[in-house]
Amino acid sequence: MNKSFLTLGLLCGLVLPPLLGAQSPAPASLAPKPSLTVTVVSPQSGSLEQKINANGNLAAWQEAIIGAEAQGLKITEVRVNVGDRVRRGDVLAVMQADGLRAEMAQAEAALAEATASGQEAKAQAERARSLQQQGFFSNAQLSQALATEASALARVQSARAMVQLQNVRLAQAQVRAPDAGIISARQATVGSVVGAGSELFRLIRQGRIEWRAEVTAAEIGRIQVGAPVNVLAASGQVLQGKVRMVAPSVDAQTRNALVYVDLPAATGSARAGMFAQGEIGLGQSPALTVPQTAVVVRDGFSYVYSVGADQKVSQLKVQTGRQSGERVEVLSGLKADARVVASGGAFLNHGDTVRVVDAPAAPPAAAPASATQ
Numbered sequence: 001m002n003k004s005f006l007t008l009g010l011l012c013g014l015v016l017p018p019l020l021g022a023q024s025p026a027p028a029s030l031a032p033k034p035s036l037t038v039t040v041v042s043p044q045s046g047s048l049e050q051k052i053n054a055n056g057n058l059a060a061w062q063e064a065i066i067g068a069e070a071q072g073l074k075i076t077e078v079r080v081n082v083g084d085r086v087r088r089g090d091v092l093a094v095m096q097a098d099g100l101r102a103e104m105a106q107a108e109a110a111l112a113e114a115t116a117s118g119q120e121a122k123a124q125a126e127r128a129r130s131l132q133q134q135g136f137f138s139n140a141q142l143s144q145a146l147a148t149e150a151s152a153l154a155r156v157q158s159a160r161a162m163v164q165l166q167n168v169r170l171a172q173a174q175v176r177a178p179d180a181g182i183i184s185a186r187q188a189t190v191g192s193v194v195g196a197g198s199e200l201f202r203l204i205r206q207g208r209i210e211w212r213a214e215v216t217a218a219e220i221g222r223i224q225v226g227a228p229v230n231v232l233a234a235s236g237q238v239l240q241g242k243v244r245m246v247a248p249s250v251d252a253q254t255r256n257a258l259v260y261v262d263l264p265a266a267t268g269s270a271r272a273g274m275f276a277q278g279e280i281g282l283g284q285s286p287a288l289t290v291p292q293t294a295v296v297v298r299d300g301f302s303y304v305y306s307v308g309a310d311q312k313v314s315q316l317k318v319q320t321g322r323q324s325g326e327r328v329e330v331l332s333g334l335k336a337d338a339r340v341v342a343s344g345g346a347f348l349n350h351g352d353t354v355r356v357v358d359a360p361a362a363p364p365a366a367a368p369a370s371a372t373q
Contacts, residue, residue, distance in 0.1 A: 034355040036347055040307050040339040043288050048322050048329060050282035052223065054213040054259070058233060058274045061208035061262070064179060066201040068194040069172040070095060078188050085207065086177045092201055093188045097173035104166040111159035114152070121145075121152035181205045184272070209272050211241060211261040213280065217250050220257045222282055229261045231278040235269040243280065288336060289327040293343040295320060304334060305341040305348050307356060313341060315350040 073095035080092050128145035175188075185202035194200065211231050215223065223246055231239040247258040259280065263270070270276075295318070296303045302320050305313040318333035334340070339356075341348065348354070 033353075034311070035352045036344060037355045037357055038307070038344055038348075039342045040356055041291060041294065041342045043290050043330065043334060043336055043338060043340065044327070045286065045288055045336065047284040048287040048289070048324050050285050050322070051279040052215060052219050052282060053277070053279055054215050055275070055277055056211055056213035056258075058209050058263075058270055058272050058276050059212055060184065060204040060272045061210045062205040063184065064181070064203040064205055065199055066092065066175060066178065066203055068095075068175065068196060068198045068200055070100075070169060071196040072193060073097070073100075073173060074193045075188055075190055078186070078190055080183050080186070080201070082183055082186050084183045085181070086183060086203070087180045088177055090177045091174050092177055092183075093175040095173040095175070095194075097170055100166065100170045100173055104163070104170055107159070107162040107166045111156070111163050114155040114159040118149075118152040118156040121149040125149040175200055177203060179203065179205045180207075182207045204272065207265045209263055209270065210244070211239075211263060211276055211278060213259040213261060213278055214254070214256040215259055215280075217255050217257060220246055220250075220259070223259060223280055224282075228281040229278055230281075231261065231263065231276050233270040233276045234274045235271070237269045239263050239270060287322065287329040288334070289324070289329050290334070290340055291342055292323065292326050292328045294340050294345065295328055296345040303345070304330075304338075305345045306334075307339045307341060307354060311353055311356065313348050313350065313352050313354055315348075 075093055076096050077094040078092070079094070080086060080090075086092065125145045125148070128141060182204045183201055184204050186200070187198075188194075188200040211229070213229075223243060225243050225245065227243045229241045229243060231241060233239065241261045241263040243259060244262045245260045247260070250257045261278070261280075290304060294304050296305070302318050304316050304318055306316055307313055316333055316338075319331040321329035321331045323329070341354070
């Protein structure tokens with residue numbers, strides 16, 4: 001009996017150890033397999049341009065209304081049309097002036113008559129002075145002669161003023177441009193009889209237009225006169241301008257204020273009345289930026305992935321700000337010394353293990369071609 005148990009124990013000692021060794025678990029020191037190979041970058045500190053985005057309309061810098069000054073004259077000729085460029089003093093329309101010329105001739109004749117009468121009265125006054133000194137004229141007779149002379153000279157001045165008035169009325173028969181610019185509207189038609197003050201043309205002075213941007217009440221304090229502005233017109237043309245003035249009041253209904261931006265006179269395809277978008281520069285300010293490819297947007301929030309010393313990534317929620325080229329500003333949620341996954345973050349989750357490799361070196365600059373003989 002004892003011999004049988006001893007034999008069974010020996011068999012168990014020879015067979016069980018190999019079987020137990022074959023089923024032993026793997027060593028716990030084996031590292032997990034990286035889920036992605038990535039390159040890391042560090043956030044950069046620098047300066048970015050501060051801008052305010054705004055919408056508004058293009059409008060004429062100043063629009064002059066050109067009207068008729070003469071009363072009841074008929075237009076005989078219209079020399080300009082909408083879109084024409086004119087210079088200061090150019091004749092825009094001509095009115096019938098036959099009646100004015102006749103009145104001018106009558107005024108000149110009255111002036112000649114008054115001048116002759118004035119010369120005769122002056123001569124009579126000179127004779128009266130001489131005779132009064134010789135004792136042939138009394139003081140009363142001398143006073144009467146001098147009064148006649150003064151009255152005649154006054155009639156000469158009145159006749160001369162009437163000639164000047166007729167000259168003015170005759171000049172008003174030609175409608176002239178008060179300044180250089182572009183004709184933006186025309187109501188004048190040949191054959192129509194116009195009254196004084198009737199609008200005939202509209203003129204964009206100097207051909208200049210401006211952008212009237214609408215900004216919020218909170219933004220007007222940050223905008224300075226002279227700040228650079230980039231404007232994109234609805235026609236696709238990009239214009240560079242400068243802030244001329246910030247409106248002194250805010251609209252009570254919209255709570256927005258107008259910013260007036262001067263634009264160059266040569267506006268190309270941009271026209272007054274167009275809608276336009278623009279950016280108003282506010283100067284430089286310090287910023288912490290990362291590549292735009294490092295930011296992952298999930299569920300409406302922005303994240304970056306930071307790589308720790310154990311090669312595991314941590315998902316960090318950040319707040320982004322301005323963009324400049326391929327870089328984006330990080331306002332909060334990221335330290336300046338973090339190691340950020342440069343790209344591919346959309347394939348990662350919090351806690352994943354990654355393999356970090358060096359970023360590829362930039363290709364060398366091409367050597368300049370040698371000159372041919």
